[in-house]
Amino acid sequence: MSTPSAAQRFVRGILPENPVYRQMLGLCATLAVTNNLKSAVTMGAAVLFVLVCANLMVSLIRHWLTPHLRIVIFTLTIATFVTVADRLLAAFLYPMSKALGPYIPLIIVNCIIICRCEVCAAKQGPLTAVADALGQSLGFALALVSLAAVREILGTGMWFGFRVLPAAWPDWVIMVLPPGAFLTFGLLLGLANWISARRGGKEEA
Amino acid sequence: MKTSGMKNKDNDKTAAANAGFGPALTEVASSPHLVESGRTTRRMMIDVLLALVPVAGAAVYFFRWPAVRQMAICLAACLAAEALFALMRRHRPPLADGSAAVTALILALSLPVTAPWYTAVIGSVAAIGVGKALFGGLGMNLFNPAMVGRAFVMISFAGALGAAGYQDPGSSIDVMTQATPLTAFQQSGVSAGLADLFLGRTNGSLGETSALACLIGGLFLCIRRSAAWRIPAAMLAAAGIIALLDTGLGVEGWTAAHHLFSGAMLFGAFFIATDPVSSPLTPLGQIIYGAGIGALVMVIRLFSGYPEGVMFAVLLMNALTPLINRWTIPTPFGGQ
Numbered sequence: 001m002s003t004p005s006a007a008q009r010f011v012r013g014i015l016p017e018n019p020v021y022r023q024m025l026g027l028c029a030t031l032a033v034t035n036n037l038k039s040a041v042t043m044g045a046a047v048l049f050v051l052v053c054a055n056l057m058v059s060l061i062r063h064w065l066t067p068h069l070r071i072v073i074f075t076l077t078i079a080t081f082v083t084v085a086d087r088l089l090a091a092f093l094y095p096m097s098k099a100l101g102p103y104i105p106l107i108i109v110n111c112i113i114i115c116r117c118e119v120c121a122a123k124q125g126p127l128t129a130v131a132d133a134l135g136q137s138l139g140f141a142l143a144l145v146s147l148a149a150v151r152e153i154l155g156t157g158m159w160f161g162f163r164v165l166p167a168a169w170p171d172w173v174i175m176v177l178p179p180g181a182f183l184t185f186g187l188l189l190g191l192a193n194w195i196s197a198r199r200g201g202k203e204e205a
Numbered sequence: 206m207k208t209s210g211m212k213n214k215d216n217d218k219t220a221a222a223n224a225g226f227g228p229a230l231t232e233v234a235s236s237p238h239l240v241e242s243g244r245t246t247r248r249m250m251i252d253v254l255l256a257l258v259p260v261a262g263a264a265v266y267f268f269r270w271p272a273v274r275q276m277a278i279c280l281a282a283c284l285a286a287e288a289l290f291a292l293m294r295r296h297r298p299p300l301a302d303g304s305a306a307v308t309a310l311i312l313a314l315s316l317p318v319t320a321p322w323y324t325a326v327i328g329s330v331a332a333i334g335v336g337k338a339l340f341g342g343l344g345m346n347l348f349n350p351a352m353v354g355r356a357f358v359m360i361s362f363a364g365a366l367g368a369a370g371y372q373d374p375g376s377s378i379d380v381m382t383q384a385t386p387l388t389a390f391q392q393s394g395v396s397a398g399l400a401d402l403f404l405g406r407t408n409g410s411l412g413e414t415s416a417l418a419c420l421i422g423g424l425f426l427c428i429r430r431s432a433a434w435r436i437p438a439a440m441l442a443a444a445g446i447i448a449l450l451d452t453g454l455g456v457e458g459w460t461a462a463h464h465l466f467s468g469a470m471l472f473g474a475f476f477i478a479t480d481p482v483s484s485p486l487t488p489l490g491q492i493i494y495g496a497g498i499g500a501l502v503m504v505i506r507l508f509s510g511y512p513e514g515v516m517f518a519v520l521l522m523n524a525l526t527p528l529i530n531r532w533t534i535p536t537p538f539g540g541q
Contacts, residue, residue, distance in 0.1 A: 170323060172361040179360070183335065 003124060006131035013135025020143035021192040025111040029103050030144060031181040037160045040148035042096050044141030046085045046104055051113050052133040053081040058121035059129035065122060074117045075108070082108045112140060150184050151175045246343070249481065250303030252431035256422035257310050260472065263405050263415035268318040269378055272411050276313040278322055282329035283309030290338035304343050308332050311351040311476055314412025315469065315516070316358075317371040318381065324358045324365060331357035348523045349480045352516050359516065368392075368512050371408050385409045387468045387512035396458035402466040409468065412476075416466040423475025432479035435488060439495030440474045440502075441465060447503040470502065473515035483523045490526075490533040497522045 004012065019025045026047075033043045057077050058065075065073060086104045089097040097104065107113065116136055121129040152159060155176035157169035174180050264272040287305035288298035299305075312332055316325060332354025340346040359366050368388040373381045383389070385408045386397035401407050405415025413419070426432035448461035464470065469477070478484065478498050485494045498518045505514025 170321070170362060170365075172327070173363065174357060174361040177360065186339075 004128075006128040009120060009124075009128055009132035010135035013132060013137075014139045014142065017136075018139040018143060018192075019112045019115075019136055020140060021189060023112075023115075025115060026140060027185075029106065029110060030147065031178070031185060033100060033103050034144055034147040034151055034181060034184075035155065035176040036152045036158075037145065037148045039096065039100055040144040041141070042089070042093065042100065043103065044137065044144050046089065047107060047110065047112070047140055048134070048137035049085050050078060050081045050107050051116060051137045052130055053084075054078045054113055055116055055121040055129040055133035056126055057081075058117045059124065059126045062122050070118075070122060071114070074114050074122075078113050078117070079108050112136060146188060147181070147184055150188070151180055155180060246302045246304065249431045250307050252426060252429050253307045253476070254303060254310070256426045256431075257307075257314070257412075257476065259418040259421045260314060260412045260415070260476070261310065263418035264314060264318075264411040267378075267380060267405055267414060268411060271318045271378075274322075275316060275318060275320065275325060275411060276310060278325040279309040279313035279316075279329050280306060282326045283312070283333055286330045286333035286338075290334055291342075294338075294342075296342075299343065302343065305333060308337070308351045308354075311412075312354050314472065315351065315355050315410050315477070317366060317410055318378075319365070319370055319373050319376075320358075321362075321365055324362050327361070328354040328358040330354075344482055346482055347526070348520055349477060349483045352477060352519050352523075355516055356520060371410075380406060380408045380414075383408045385468070385512065386463075387506065390459055390463075390467075391506075391512045396463065397467065399460075399462060399466065402463060407467075410472075413469040413472040416471050419471035419475055423471065426475060426479065432475060433481075433484065433491050435491040436478050436484055436495040436498075437474035439492040440478055440499035441470070443496040443499030444470060444503050445499075447500060447507075451503070451507055464503070464506070468506075468513040469515040473498070473502070473519060477515065477519050478522075483526060485526050485529045485533065487530060487533040487535055489535075490529040493529050493533065494522050494526065497525065 013019070017023060020027065020030050029043060029047075033039045054074070054077050058074060061073070082105060085107070086097070089100070089104060116132060120132040124132075149159065153164060154172045155174075156171055157163060157165035157167075172180070175184065261272075261276060264276075283305045284300055287300060291298040309329060309332075312328055313325065316328070332350040335357065336348055336350030336353030337343060337346045362370075364370060368385065371381075371385050371388070372383065376382055384392070386402060389395040389397065397407055402414075403416045405418065407414050423432070423437060427434040427437070445461050445465055448464035452460055452464070474495075478495060485491050498515075501518035501521055502514045505511055505517060511517075
């Protein structure tokens, strides 16, 4: 099995190995922050920052990693960058930091990041690791935005806080509540599976 | 001796039949020895539709034209959704089995008459789509489809469908200017007359106001065995006992009978809780399930912010149905 190149890593993360729709990772954050597009985009950006930094750092130190200590090193590396992201948000986007609550600090335990450190960064060079991080976090952001777009417009008639549908639109409050997250995610996941089945599963495995 | 001779002869004949020498006169069908009972889905659903006639009649009598409109919208939307989801799966739309029509009517009768048209449409699509089609269609659904639809719109449009949504001060229909009896009692301690509750001269969801109509339809269903009588019996018994414990001989004129005749208690007991797909199969299980719903309804009425809790009680017990079925598997004859 040949190791994927940087370009392959980047492309795979977006759709074929989308962290949410194909790998089903990081679902806690996915369900929790997607009731509007603003927080979904902020979350996507925070994960992008943390994942790129963590992957780059882990890739640079990959030759010194010992098997029994690597998970601890991954976690400490990720925690460092999560703290940076969390403090940056609190400093420059305070209302958003309040709105996202614990979900920014919780990026530390987001499986997507530790998974990428283990699968790619610990084995491949910095360039591939960064390409992989970019692809995966774009895939994650895409999933967040797709969920949030459906939930925000049905739940409030708005996108990014701007009214899109006429004011007479009756808000489907359930869509911005947790049940709406599960319903929307289930339906979009079904749609994603249906599309890939129609394409004959060419990109399976 | 004689019997053994017969047996041998029979065996010979069967053997001959199996070998293709002639028809076997004594061939025994393998078990179970079922006789066609005519108890098809279609017959049960037609029974439910017949049982809903007095309830729908009372709704039209008390709420007039808007009640007809509400039922028509739900019927059209449910049948369209059923056809749409069947076609998406490349199945022939199973409209003739009547289950979508039953879901539509129960949903329509569980909504307030003031509900805007889109709540009926969205509720219908959620009932058939999320409540039934997503689980694989009729017979596979975990939850009562009509209640899934109602919960969906109830949470989405709390303003239009919550307690305040029932009241329309400008209405020309007298009962619609009042709060529902349960809301009036919960918020201001005003008790309704028992006769009004029994006949249906009160505000409320379309089908729930007349206890008499629900009883007539419900007893018909139980006698026809299209509904398991144990479920409403256990539900009403449990709710009645808790109501008695709570009110004693009546607090501010609100007695256990008020609890049983008000809100969706009777409509829920006979028409919602008895959905054959989402309720337990075993006799003991049906009693546990019914009693659980009755108890939950009373807990929600007495201790929560909601004036009424039949919908949530049924959905909660639906979730327990597989577990109840597993707990109460009866011992077969001769089993340990």
